[in-house]
Amino acid sequence: MVVAACAAALLAGLTGTAHAVDNLPPDQPLVEDLQSGGKPCATGDDTVYVPTPPRLSAVLYDPEEDNQPSESSPLSGEFEAWWTDADGTVQRRDYSTITLSSGSRQYWTMPSDLPADTVISWHVRANDGHATSPWSDDGNGSVCSFVYDDTNPEQPTISSPEYPTPDEVFWVDGVGVYGHFTVDSPSDDVVSYTYGFLGGPYGTVTAERPGAAVTIPYLPLTSGPKNLTVRAIDRSGRSSSQAQYDFNVKSGRAPVARWKLDDPAGSRSAAAETGTPARAGIGATFGGPAPTGTASTTTVALDGSGHGFLTPDTSATDIRDTFAVSAWVRPAETGRTMTVASQDAVGQPGFTLGLHAQESGALWSFAIGGARLSGGAPETGEWAHLLGLYDAETGKAHLYVNGHEVGDAVAATPAEAAGAFQIGRARGTTGYRDRWHGDVSDVQVHDRVVVPTEVSEHAWRKPTLLGHWSLSSATDGASPEQSGGTPLHLAGGASVYRASDDSCIPDIDPDCTYVPPPLVGDGHLALDGESGYASAEGPVVDTGDSFTIGVVVRLADSAPAHPMTVLSQAGEHTDAFKVRYDPPTNSWQLVMPERDEAGAPERVVSQITGADGGEGPGQRLVVVYDDGTDTIKLFLDGYTNADATASLPDGWHSSGALQIGRGTVGDGWGEYLHGDVDEVQAYAGALRDEDVLGLGGETNPCLC
Template sequence: MVDTTKSFSISAWVKLDNKDRNHTFLSQAGEHASGFQLYYSKDLDRWVFNRHATDTDNTTIVRTLSKDSAQADVWTHLTGSYDAEKQALSLFVNGQLQQTTAFTTPWRANGGFQIGRVHYRGGWQENMAGVVDDVRLVQSAATPADAQALANGQLPAQLQELATFTLDEKSGSARVSGGKGAGSVATLAGDGAQLGVEGKFGTALHLNGTSGYAATAGPVVDTTKSFSVSAWVKLDNKDRNHTFLSQAGDRASGFQLYYSKDLDKWVFNRHASDTDTTAIIRSTSVDAAQAGVWTELTGVYDDTAKTIQLFVNGKAQTPAAFTTPWQARSALQIGRLLYKGAWQEHFAGTIDNIKISDRSSPATCPRSYVVGHRGAPKLAPENTIASLQAAIDRGADWIETDVQFTKDGQPVIMHDATVDRMTNGKGRIDQLSAEEISKLTVNGGGHVPALEEVLTLLKGRSTRLLLEIKGTQTPASVDHALRLVSEAGLTQRTMAQSFDEDVVRYAAASRYKTKIALLRDNLDADPVATARKFSLSAYAVNFKGLSVSPAAVEQLQSAGIEVFVWTVDRDSDWQAATTWGVDGIITNRADELIQWRNTLCTTE
C-alpha cells in the first residue's frame, strides 16, 4: 500500500480478455472512492490513470489518458505516477510518457490496495477480466527513464537509494525532497541557501558558506552498518574547509564528505567516536581538488571490510581502515559539519544530485548525458516539434537542434541550408522569408519550427538545449538567437555550439551570455589550449576523432571543460564513450541509449 498524499508510482503488465466494459487493474480504496485507479475505459477506449479528487460519492475524477486506443489480448505495461512536488499525474504505456495532468487535492486512501477492482460510491466495481503480472508499487514519482526501467523488469536505480535529493525544486522552495515520497525531506535554513541555480543535472542548491545549509528532521543512514553517500559539487573557492555532506551525533559527526584546505584534497572521513577528542580517519583524493568544476564525490563505508573509501568521478582513491563505527543519531546535513559540539565548515558553492544508500559500493550507472540529436529522428522527422518532444518524453537529458536564419533574419530550426530535403518546398533558407517557410510541410508530417517554438517547448522542463548555429553568420544574427534564449529564461539550460570559429567568438562576446561549445571533426593538437582560446564550456568532437586519443577527455575535464561526442549510434561506441568518461553522448537513438544506460544502473 502507498501513501497517496505523497509521491508514488504503480505499475503492472496487463492483458485484457476483451474491451466490452471498464476493467480496473490496480486501485487503492478509501471509504467512498479510491485514491487512484489504473484501468481501461470503454467509453474512451484508452488506458487511464486517474485520481478521485475527494473521498466522497460525488467526487470529481481527474484523468490522464493514453495517446492511442487500448488493445485486447496484447501484453501492455502501464505505469501511473503522482508527483507531489509538481502536483501532477502521469501515465506511461510501455515506458513511454502519454499525458501529464494537474492534480491538486491528494488525500490518504487507507482502505487497502486492490488488484482487479475499484471502490467507487461505496461499492466495488469494474472487476478486471484478463491477466495481470509483475505489479510494483514505489513511494516515489516516476520519470520516463524509471517507467522504461519498470517496463524492462528493473527497479530504477534511484529507487534503490535511502534518499535521492535531485535538488530540482523551484527557487523559493523551503524544503527539498529525498525522492522517496514518504521518505527524507530536508529543510533549507539561513538566507544563504538558494535553489533554482544552474546544476550538473537540471537545477541545484547554492550555499553561501556562512549561514546557508539544509538538514533533515532525523538520521537518514545507519552509520554502524555499510553505507555510501555521494553528490556532485562545485566549489566557489578553496579558501578554507568546505563540508558537503555529514550526519551529526551529539558532539561529532558520523561521516563527513568535504574539501580540506590544508591537504588541498577531496576527503571522506569518519570520526572514531562521538566526543570532542575524537580521532579522525580519512580517505583522500590522489589529485588536488579544483574549484569551479563539477566533481562527483562518493564516500563508502564497508562494514565487512572495516574500511572507508573515497571515489572521485567514479575512480577509487586509497581506502583507510575504520574499526569503530557508531550511530550518528541526529540529522543529515547538507553544507555544514558538527565537530566539538559546534557547527563548522559551511560550504560555499553548488551541490546537486545527492544520493544516500545502505550499500557498500557506489552505483555503476554511466555518467554521460543522453543528447537527442535533432530530437528523436528515428521516431519523428528530425528537428520537428514532434521529434524534439519524443526525445524529451523518453528522458533525454539534452536535445540538440540546428538554427538557420531566414531572408528576414528570423531563426528557424533546420539542419540543411536549403529546405529541399526535408520539406515540400525548394530553395535556400536565407533566400526565403520566415512566413514562406512557416507554410511548408515537412516530409513525414509537421512544419519547420521557429526557434521560439522550441524555447516554449522547453519552458518548465529540466531538459537542456544544445543549440547549433549553422553556417557563417553575422554577430547580429548570433545575438538575436541568444537574446531569444535569454528572454525565454533558458540561458542556464542552453549551450550554443558551432563549427564556425567566428560564430563561437560572436557567441562568447554576446551580451546574452550562455555556455559555448566548439564542434570539431578531429581533435586539436592541444584541445585544452583551444578551449581556453575560445572561452569554451564544452568541446564537442566526432567519435572517430576522439577515438584517436581518448586521454583528451580527462585533460579537458581537468581544465573544467566538458566533452561531448557526436554522433554515436552503435552500442559498442556507447560503451567506449562511457568508458572514456565523456560528459555527453549525442545520438540519433536517444530512446535506445537511455534503455541501454538503464540496464547498466546496477550495483556491484
C-alpha cells in the first residue's frame, strides 16, 4: 500500500513537471488586433488623434497546443506607453490587466494626466502566468501611436455666391436653382463638416486634406426663409460650436419659353407667353378640346404629316445646362415613334420628348445625350402630362409621366443643340421625322430644375364634383344631392334616420331603445341588411377614366356573418367595382371582375383590415382610380397602404347605376348591408392623397 501510494505521488509529480515543460509562451499580439480608443493601431503620418485619454485594447491568444479541453488558457495583458515631455525626458506608464481566457479583448483606460498634443506610443504583450509573449512591436510588429487633442476646432465660416445672406440680397432665385455653400474653418486640423439645411438634407462632407474648405451643393425644393447649420469636426472627432447661415429663397422662376397653344381656331402661329411665337405648319389645327381639370382652354391638333408642326425657328434653351421641357399630350395612335418636342442639332435632335414604339408596346420617352428613359403606357385618345429633365449638376436625366418619375435617373452627356426648338417633330439626317399625330397643349421650357412638387402641380387635373349626398333627409323616397343634381332613391328596408326623430332619452326612460347617433350631421341612411338600398338613376362615375368615390359607413353588428356591399356600380353583366365587408378577414375590400361578362371571376384588388362594427363613429371609405398612373387605391379613414393599392391598366366603362348597400351576386342582387351610410361623395378625376383626408365631411374638401 505504501509503495503504491508513493508510486502514485511520483507519477503525479512527473505529470505536473511534464505539463510545465510543454507550456508554450502566448502568441505575439497582432497589430490588426490592437486599437487606440476604438481606432485601429497606426503610427507615423497615420497616428490616431483622440478627444479624450483613450482606452487601449488588444486581443490576446495562447497557442492552440496549450488549449487542453479542461483548461481555459487564462491570459493577462501587459501594456506599456511612453512619450517624451517638454524637457526631453522619456515618460513611461504601464498596466497589467485582469486574467481572461484566450481570444478575449483586454483593455487599459489611460490615466487622465496624459499630456495633450504629444505623440504617445504603446505596445502590449500577453502573459499566461508562466511565460510572456513578444511585445506587439517586436519583429514584424509595429508600435501604436496616438495624440490626445483637448481643444475643439474653431467655428466654421459659410458663404455662397448663389444664395447671399439677407443683409446682402433679401430674396434670391429660387426653387429649382442650385446653390453652392463654401464652408471653412480657421483650425488646420478639421477633416470634415456635419451640416443640415432647414427641412433637409442633412449629411457630412469630408475635406480633401486637414484644414481644407469644402463645398456643399443645395437644391431648394420650397420657397421661404432657409438656413444652413454647420459644425467642424477635427481629426480627433472634436466638434466646433454650430455656425448658422440664413438665406431667403424665392419661388421657382417662370419658364424661359411657353406656348399655351390655346390660340383661336384658324390661327397660323402660336402665341408665346414667354419666348418667341411659333409658326404653325398647315397640318396644325387650333381650337381642339383641352384636358379637363387643367388651366388649358383649347389645344392644337397635329396631323402627323410633314406639315404638322410648330416652331419658333430659334432655340429655347442651352440643353448642356440644366433644363426641363413639358407638355400635355394626347396621341391619336401609338403604333409608331412620335415626337412631342425636340431641339435641333446637326443632323439629329439634341433631345426628344415623346412616344417611343417598340415590339413590346409603346412607352413614353425622353432621350438626351446618349441616354433614353422610357415608361408609362400611352393610350390612344388619353391625355398625359410629360416632363423631361436634364440636371447638369448631377449629370442625370429624368422622365416624369403624369407627375410621377418613371424609372431611375440615368447619366447623360448632352452635346450642343443650338438649332430651332420643335413641337411635333425631330431632326433627322435628311429632314424631320417622328412627327406627332394627336393633340398638344401647354408646352413649357424651364432653365432650372422643376422640382417634384412642381411636377405634380403641373400634371394635376383638378377633379370635378359629380355628386354629394348628405343622406340627412328624404322626400317621397329620394334623398337629395346637395347641388340639386340627381337624388338617391331609397328602396326596400332603407330609411333616413334623423336625431330629431327621437322622442325619448335612454338615460331617463328605461323603455327607450338606444340608437347610435347620426354618423355625420343630423342624419344618415339606415339599411336593414335584407332588402334596403339606395341607388342613383344611372352611373355616377366613369369607371373607365379617373374617378373618386367615398362614403361613411357603420356596420350594425360587431361581427357580421356574411359579406356586405357598401358601394357598387354595375356594368352590363357584373359590377365594375364594389366595396364590401369581408367577415373572414374582418376587412374592407375593393372587388373588381376581370371582365364585364356573366360569371366573370372577381378579384380582390385592394384590402384594408380593421372593419369596425357596432356603435362606433363609423369609418370613411374612399376609392381612387388614377387612369394616368394605372393605379386604384382603397382608403380607410384617409389612409391607404401597400395592400390597398393595386395596378389597373385598363378600367372599363360601366353603364349601370350607382348602388348604396348592395352588389351584384350571380344573376341578381345580394350582399345587402346591415348598417348606416352617410356622406356619399363622387368626383370625376383622382383626388390626391392629402385631399382624401378631407373627404367624408358635410363640406367638400378644398381642391386648391
